[in-house]
Amino acid sequence: MTLTIKDFAFRPNTLSAPGGQQSTVTITNQDSVTHSFTLNDGGVSRDVPPGQTVQVTVPFPASGTAGFHCRFHATMTGTLRAA
Ligand SMILES: [Cu+2]
Structure with missing residues (x-):
């Protein structure tokens, strides 16, 4: 699956x-600053540089x-849902 980061x-x-x-x-970061994808439980944390895909x-x-x-950026949040 794919996840895009754009406009924070x-x-x-x-x-x-x-x-x-x-x-x-x-995960593709379309912004001009580094973001991360970090699970709240700390099990995964990956930085995504600007313009990069990981x-x-x-x-x-x-x-x-x-x-x-x-x-x-504390305002950037998301949810994983068991289907
Ligand atoms: Cu961020």
Whole structure:
């Protein structure tokens, strides 16, 4: 699945996958500053330089939801949802 960072926001800001699955998320940063994809539980944190694309293996929660954010910008948040 793909995730775009643009104008200091994750688009989309909710990602869904089967519960407990590890999914590869391709993240492109279209802004001119470095952002990060960081799980709230700290299990994954990957910086994404401006204009770059990275791939991250993301463990989805067994059930319910889990949060992620950008470690540089507290207003940037998103949700992982067990489908
Ligand atoms: Cu950011």
